[in-house]
Amino acid sequence: MKRITICLLSGLLLFLAFSCKPEHKQKRVLTLGIRHESNTFSTLLTKESDFKVLRGADVLKDQLWADVFKKAGIEIIPTLHAYAWPGGVVERTAFEDFKNEIINSIKNAGHLDGIYMDMHGALQVEGYEDAQTTLIKEIRDVVGNDILISGSFDLHGNLSPDFVKNIDLITAYRTAPHRDGAETKARAAQMLADALKFGWKPHIEYVVIPMLVPGEKSITEVEPLHSVYAQIPDVTKTEGLIDASIFAGYCWADLPRSAMRVFVVAKDKRYSTAAKDEAVRLAQQIWDSREKMVLDVPSGSIDEMISKSEEYTSKTVFISDSGDNTTAGAPGDNVQVLDALLRHDSKNVLVAGIVDPEALKECIKAGKGKKIKMNLGGKVDTVFGKPLKINAKVLFISPDSVMNTNRGAAVVETDGVKTVIIKTRRSFVEVNDFKEVGLNPLDFKIVVVKLGYLYPELRDIAPVHLIALTSGFCNLDMRTLPFKNVHRPCFPLDMDMVWKPI
Numbered sequence: 345m346k347r348i349t350i351c352l353l354s355g356l357l358l359f360l361a362f363s364c365k366p367e368h369k370q371k372r373v374l375t376l377g378i379r380h381e382s383n384t385f386s387t388l389l390t391k392e393s394d395f396k397v398l399r400g401a402d403v404l405k406d407q408l409w410a411d412v413f414k415k416a417g418i419e420i421i422p423t424l425h426a427y428a429w430p431g432g433v434v435e436r437t438a439f440e441d442f443k444n445e446i447i448n449s450i451k452n453a454g455h456l457d458g459i460y461m462d463m464h465g466a467l468q469v470e471g472y473e474d475a476q477t478t479l480i481k482e483i484r485d486v487v488g489n490d491i492l493i494s495g496s497f498d499l500h501g502n503l504s505p506d507f508v509k510n511i512d513l514i515t516a517y518r519t520a521p522h523r524d525g526a527e528t529k530a531r532a533a534q535m536l537a538d539a540l541k542f543g544w545k546p547h548i549e550y551v552v553i554p555m556l557v558p559g560e561k562s563i564t565e566v567e568p569l570h571s572v573y574a575q576i577p578d579v580t581k582t583e584g585l586i587d588a589s590i591f592a593g594y595c596w597a598d599l600p601r602s603a604m605r606v607f608v609v610a611k612d613k614r615y616s617t618a619a620k621d622e623a624v625r626l627a628q629q630i631w632d633s634r635e636k637m638v639l640d641v642p643s644g645s646i647d648e649m650i651s652k653s654e655e656y657t658s659k660t661v662f663i664s665d666s667g668d669n670t671t672a673g674a675p676g677d678n679v680q681v682l683d684a685l686l687r688h689d690s691k692n693v694l695v696a697g698i699v700d701p702e703a704l705k706e707c708i709k710a711g712k713g714k715k716i717k718m719n720l721g722g723k724v725d726t727v728f729g730k731p732l733k734i735n736a737k738v739l740f741i742s743p744d745s746v747m748n749t750n751r752g753a754a755v756v757e758t759d760g761v762k763t764v765i766i767k768t769r770r771s772f773v774e775v776n777d778f779k780e781v782g783l784n785p786l787d788f789k790i791v792v793v794k795l796g797y798l799y800p801e802l803r804d805i806a807p808v809h810l811i812a813l814t815s816g817f818c819n820l821d822m823r824t825l826p827f828k829n830v831h832r833p834c835f836p837l838d839m840d841m842v843w844k845p846i
């Protein structure tokens with residue numbers, strides 16, 4: 345009798361152990377990312393060395409999205425996360441190296457429940473029609489269609505129909521200038537964690553709006569888009585709907601998929617009508633307000649903007665050199681605004697900055713306090729720019745220049761105009777960028793930056809902002825760019841077109 349009881353108890357324990365195991369098994373999510381905004385008009389190829397690449401534990405450091413997974417009790421398997429400053433299309437070998445490493449990691453990861461993609465959405469690679477879709481299709485080839493894939497994107501991404509077919513959950517920034525990068529990624533993680541927990545089978549509905557709009561005309565802090573983006577939280581409160589995203593799209597990409605889009609994600613297909621209705625409703629509002637999407641600050645030619653800055657006698661005026669906006673992929677070595685400032689005999693002016701590693705070397709060689717002659721800029725952008733001959737006094741050489749890091753910079757002065765010469769392509773987007781070269785932007789009458797809209801920190805401190813409509817790879821007038829591949833008709837290339845969201 346005793347032996348029978350022991351046998352029964354052992355059997356019961358074994359049964360409980362096996363029957364409970366699947367429910368308590370920790371979910372596993374693999375993460376990856378290739379974030380790049382690729383300007384197809386730019387002649388500047390983005391190379392593997394331009395990417396900052398993180399792997400393993402470094403990926404998870406100080407990341408809100410990683411905390412979301414941890415809090416949900418999900419095991420994270422981080423693979424390669426690569427990010428590069430916006431530039432021309434990405435070198436084929438760079439993309440293939442990244443892709444192959446990611447695919448191999450997935451093959452070796454063991455059982456997976458989900459995948460999180462940390463993307464920008466405007467990646468374009470030489471020789472590929474749509475590299476983002478190649479990547480996600482190869483992932484699907486390994487993991488199959490049952491594993492949930494969630495992605496976070498910059499709202500300046502362009503996602504093709506084939507890419508969307510292969511992803512389950514999409515969310516994008518809700519602010520431009522961007523203030524919600526960390527929150528967006530955390531939302532993509534939360535959606536995936538919730539979908540795994542509750543067993544959702546997410547369903548995406550979307551509308552493509554045939555519009556090419558630069559970020560400077562689709563700022564979410566001002567009308568007409570402010571009120572449209574403000575409706576997103578209410579959409580997500582609708583029964584069965586998880587998320588909504590409005591992609592302003594990336595306009596400096598001459599690709600069939602370049603357009604605005606509204607995405608609405610539902611918990612499952614039962615809510616597809618509600619999702620579609622919301623996507624159509626928001627798309628219609630955007631289309632109806634297309635003529636109102638204009639620059640939110642005064643704009644004009646360089647000469648007009650320099651003259652206009654004189655109206656603001658006691659305020660610092662920021663002027664964007666918008667055609668050579670390095671945050672949208674331009675080379676950053678065009679000197680047309682510097683040339684104009686010198687012609688205007690403008691004083692107390694800062695140009696931040698001109699990318700020219702050769703000129704920086706000459707400054708370092710001459711040394712602080714020395715006067716030199718140089719041919720500045722116009723070496724990479726030879727389409728819209730040419731070098732400018734200047735006599736300059738070297739005022740400052742940054743410690744980074746001495747250490748030969750990529751942040752190397754020098755400040756030179758020519759007839760009352762200070763110019764920051766920088767080693768690698770970047771923009772001055774934060775106060776700290778100015779501090780690094782010993783300057784306070786608010787000490788100047790005019791500050792020229794290689795941007796379109798000002799990034800949040802500068803936007804918050806700039807007393808006045810003007811946009812100079814300079815020529816370059818990021819020209820703000822879409823109609824002046826040589827589009828060949830973008831889907832037509834498309835606003836504003838075809839101003840009289842008629843369209844209805846379907």
Ligand SMILES: [Zn+2]
Binds near residue numbers: 499522
């Ligand atoms: Zn963006």
